[in-house]
Amino acid sequence: MLVAAVVGLLAVAPVVAAAAGAKLQKHRIVVGERDRSYLLYVPSVVSLSDEKRPLVLVFHGGGGTARGIAREVGRSLHTIADREGFIVAYPDAVKKTWDFGAGVVSEALDVRIDDRGFFAALMDELVDTQPVDETQIFATGISRGGQASYFVACQFPDRIRAIAPVAMPMPVFMEDTCTARDIGIAVLNGTDDPLVPYDGGQIKVRRKERGLVMSTDDTIDFWRQRNDCETTPSDSAVIDEVNDQTRVLRTTWEQCRQAPVILYRIEGGGHTWPAGRQYLPRRRIGRVSKEVDGASEIWAFFSRMSTIAP
Numbered sequence: 001m002l003v004a005a006v007v008g009l010l011a012v013a014p015v016v017a018a019a020a021g022a023k024l025q026k027h028r029i030v031v032g033e034r035d036r037s038y039l040l041y042v043p044s045v046v047s048l049s050d051e052k053r054p055l056v057l058v059f060h061g062g063g064g065t066a067r068g069i070a071r072e073v074g075r076s077l078h079t080i081a082d083r084e085g086f087i088v089a090y091p092d093a094v095k096k097t098w099d100f101g102a103g104v105v106s107e108a109l110d111v112r113i114d115d116r117g118f119f120a121a122l123m124d125e126l127v128d129t130q131p132v133d134e135t136q137i138f139a140t141g142i143s144r145g146g147q148a149s150y151f152v153a154c155q156f157p158d159r160i161r162a163i164a165p166v167a168m169p170m171p172v173f174m175e176d177t178c179t180a181r182d183i184g185i186a187v188l189n190g191t192d193d194p195l196v197p198y199d200g201g202q203i204k205v206r207r208k209e210r211g212l213v214m215s216t217d218d219t220i221d222f223w224r225q226r227n228d229c230e231t232t233p234s235d236s237a238v239i240d241e242v243n244d245q246t247r248v249l250r251t252t253w254e255q256c257r258q259a260p261v262i263l264y265r266i267e268g269g270g271h272t273w274p275a276g277r278q279y280l281p282r283r284r285i286g287r288v289s290k291e292v293d294g295a296s297e298i299w300a301f302f303s304r305m306s307t308i309a310p
Contacts, residue, residue: 022082024070029125031118038122039066039090041074042130043082052133054086054306055126056299057119059141059148062097062105062210066090069145072276076295084299087130091122098148103173104211105144119152123159138302140164142273143196147171153185154178162259162305164188164298167271168196170219172212178226184259184308185223186301188294189216190246190269192286220263229256239291246289248274258308262301264292 022044028037046053058077060069070090081088093099099106099113106112127134138161139149146168153163154174162184169189191198195205200215214222224231234254240247246268253261266274270286274294279285 022078024067024074024078027125029118029121031121032114034094034113036094036118036122037066037092039070039092040126040130041070041078041081041088041090043078043085043087045082045085046087046131051085051131052136053131054136054138054302055123055130055132056081056086056088056302057122057137057139057141057152058088058090059098059139059145060090060093060096061141061143061145064096064143064145066092069142072279073273073295076275076293077299080295080299084303086299086302087126087132089122089126091118098144098151100147100151100171100174102177103171104209115148116151116155119148120156123156134159136161136306138162138164138305140166140298142166143168143271147174150174150178153180153183157181157183162186162302164301166273166294167193169198169200169213169216170222172214175214175222181226181228182256182258183223183227184261184301184305185227186262186264186298187216187219188264188266188274188297190266190272190286190289192268193271194284194286195271216263216265220261224253224256224261227253227256227259227261229253229261242290244287244290246287246291248289248291250292259305264297266291 024039024041094113099115126132139152141149146165149163149165150170153160157180164186166188189198196203198216203210233251235252237250249265251263266289269289272288274289274292278288
């Protein structure tokens with residue numbers, strides 16, 4: 001999902017089935033004289049009351065699109081949104097690549113894009129035009145979309161309540177500039193990811209270096225310290241119920257100042273969304289784990305955060 005060859009898969013599935021009356025709609029917004037777009041899913045139940053609702057931002061990977069990631073995760077996520085009553089937004093990157101203002105990929109772009117400004121404007125617009133509870137804004141994404149999740153947490157710590165990066169430890173270039181504290185985080189990483197090393201190091205796609213990432217353990221330690229969590233986990237569980245040559249070790253730190261930290265160590269898992277599709281051969285992206293459903297686990301975590309006072 002770092003290049004088109006890895007994420008092009010996201011454009012081949014049929015359009016996400018939506019509940020009656022709910023549709024995935026495209027919206028446009030002008031940011032710095034540039035037209036930007038995003039897809040929005042608003043469950044029917046949301047329009048039936050004046051209650052403020054949580055917002056989940058879902059970021060696509062490098063080479064992907066908003067519609068692509070919606071097709072990949074929306075079937076499950078929209079079903080949950082219909083039941084739980086939260087709003088989902090899928091931002092679109094310019095030329096399929098997020099520009100974080102730093103890092104190897106951003107610095108190699110011919111035309112620089114103010115994606116920080118886009119993310120800020122998008123949140124402003126959704127709070128202004130939709131019944132969004134601005135204290136309950138969450139973010140998730142896979143691969144470079146996972147990096148976008150870290151980015152919005154670090155850049156907008158007063159706006160983002162929790163994040164759930166998938167298939168991505170924290171980029172090294174974000175470590176020193178991240179001002180976030182007390183933001184909940186759940187990390188879902190596969191130990192056998194052939195593109196993004198679980199234990200840290202250089203991201204490589206088709207032998208091209210795409211930037212350094214911290215190890216997954218160091219990523220968890222970073223956020224555990226930022227959230228003032230105790231060193232000893234409060235809970236751990238092994239999930240190994242499906243015969244798919246993977247298992248999940250879920251470790252939770254809840255004894256924190258405000259926001260918990262969770263690690264889903266997906267042993268045998270690759271550069272994939274948990275319970276998603278095997279979109280490319282295993283030799284290229286690794287294995288999909290069916291032990292947990294990514295969308296369900298992520299919303300369960302975000303939902304818990306909704307009950308904790310910011």
